[in-house]
Amino acid sequence: MKKTIKKKKKGILGVIASIILFLDKWLITPITKLILKVTDFFKNNSQGFERFISKKQTLIVASLVFAFAVFILVDRESTMMIDQQAEILYNQEVTPIYNEEAYVVEGLPKTVDITLIGKRRHIFLAKQSPVKTVSVDLTGLQPGSHKVTLKYSQSVSSINYKLDPSTAQIYIYEKVSETRELTTDVLHRDSLDSKLYIKNIELSRNNVIIKGAEHRLKEVATVKALVDVNNISNPQVGEMTLKDVPLVAYDTEGQIVDVEVVPNKIDAKILITSPSKEVPIQVVPTGEIAFGKAIKSLITNVSTVVVYGDEAELEDLNMIPVEIDITDLDRDKEFNVNIKKPNGVRDISTKTVVVKVAIDDLSTKEFENIGISTENLGSEYRVQALSVEDSAVTVIVKGSQSVLDELDTATIHPYVDLSNYAEGEYEVDVLVRGDDLRLNYSLKQRKVKIRIMKK
Numbered sequence: 001m002k003k004t005i006k007k008k009k010k011g012i013l014g015v016i017a018s019i020i021l022f023l024d025k026w027l028i029t030p031i032t033k034l035i036l037k038v039t040d041f042f043k044n045n046s047q048g049f050e051r052f053i054s055k056k057q058t059l060i061v062a063s064l065v066f067a068f069a070v071f072i073l074v075d076r077e078s079t080m081m082i083d084q085q086a087e088i089l090y091n092q093e094v095t096p097i098y099n100e101e102a103y104v105v106e107g108l109p110k111t112v113d114i115t116l117i118g119k120r121r122h123i124f125l126a127k128q129s130p131v132k133t134v135s136v137d138l139t140g141l142q143p144g145s146h147k148v149t150l151k152y153s154q155s156v157s158s159i160n161y162k163l164d165p166s167t168a169q170i171y172i173y174e175k176v177s178e179t180r181e182l183t184t185d186v187l188h189r190d191s192l193d194s195k196l197y198i199k200n201i202e203l204s205r206n207n208v209i210i211k212g213a214e215h216r217l218k219e220v221a222t223v224k225a226l227v228d229v230n231n232i233s234n235p236q237v238g239e240m241t242l243k244d245v246p247l248v249a250y251d252t253e254g255q256i257v258d259v260e261v262v263p264n265k266i267d268a269k270i271l272i273t274s275p276s277k278e279v280p281i282q283v284v285p286t287g288e289i290a291f292g293k294a295i296k297s298l299i300t301n302v303s304t305v306v307v308y309g310d311e312a313e314l315e316d317l318n319m320i321p322v323e324i325d326i327t328d329l330d331r332d333k334e335f336n337v338n339i340k341k342p343n344g345v346r347d348i349s350t351k352t353v354v355v356k357v358a359i360d361d362l363s364t365k366e367f368e369n370i371g372i373s374t375e376n377l378g379s380e381y382r383v384q385a386l387s388v389e390d391s392a393v394t395v396i397v398k399g400s401q402s403v404l405d406e407l408d409t410a411t412i413h414p415y416v417d418l419s420n421y422a423e424g425e426y427e428v429d430v431l432v433r434g435d436d437l438r439l440n441y442s443l444k445q446r447k448v449k450i451r452i453m454k455k
Contacts, residue, residue, distance in 0.1 A: 085123065088116075097137045097139055098139060103143070108136065112163050134150055136168070181206060183224050192229045192235060195308045195347050197273050197346070199273045203266055208261055221252045223247055236272065245267065275309065277306070282320065290330035293361065294359070294360050294440075295358070296402060307320070307347070330359060332357060334354060337355060367412060375419075378422075390450065392414075393448070396441070397442075411436060415432070417429075422452065424451075
């Protein structure tokens, strides 16, 4: 047994001796020799080394090497400091947790800004993470005012974060509901083809339910279905259905009220027509023609146009006026005039008209015994002239002789305006107008006496 132990000790000592010999041969001895050689070199060349060190170029090179080394060290430290950075995530949605069927929450911000603070790689991982929820748990809170804290569900625990805002003063109300009637509002109507007209809109339902805090429901003046013409695919004459028409609640000033509308979208059947009507063009001279001159003829390149627009407006439209300025005109002239669209007209078949004006010398002619008509008399009254002379007048007409010779007296209209007149006897002014706008009309007798009586 003792012999075995001795053998083991000798074996261990032999291994240790082998290691020491290896280190002495390959590490200690070579380093010692290198140190001795460097020492001998500096002893034998001390003066040359000193001269080398003292040279200006050597000092510059040494300074550059030292500066570069310092730069590397500082840059490494700066990089470590810069690696700590902050980044802001703007407009992150806030998700409240509460019973939405029973309560309404006001004062809670819809979005917040999140400042992430940490190492660049950690912030990068945090931004790539699908979990970026800002939430606030309102479970168990009763109606009233509360100050709550918002929380950010971060997936990378090695970063810090700050929310702006991080708290909110909220108000919780009980949710109530009411039934409201729907109205319709047409958006971008002008983008519809000018020859088309939306005649009727039929909604898939007439009433909706609005839900919210009681004070908000009191603000709602109307709930509108917003029919957007831009959402109608290929609008044309006929009936078409528009899906998912949004519903919005408004107050009396036209501002949107934040309430829940149920349902929030409906369908609408839209009837599109193209009402049109052919009407004549009437040239209307304006201004005073040159002294001693008159209009002999007014000739247009088109006599009628087709107008498109609101059906009710077109029904009352009987002509399209085209004005030309004849101030001081003393010779024939041609006018190019843009046709103005009357109220209710969306489009006209012809946009411009050419008017040729022929000028003639001025002549005068009198037309006697033209009967006087009444206008604007109340339906419960009737009127009577006090004498024969008060029932008719002589009208003086000035214009081109050729036009006067062909003038029909039925186109001359003397009249009295009896607006706001009641029973009694009055002396009233006589007015006159004529259908032919080339002519000028005046009266010899400017006043007549009448009696107004009950029927």
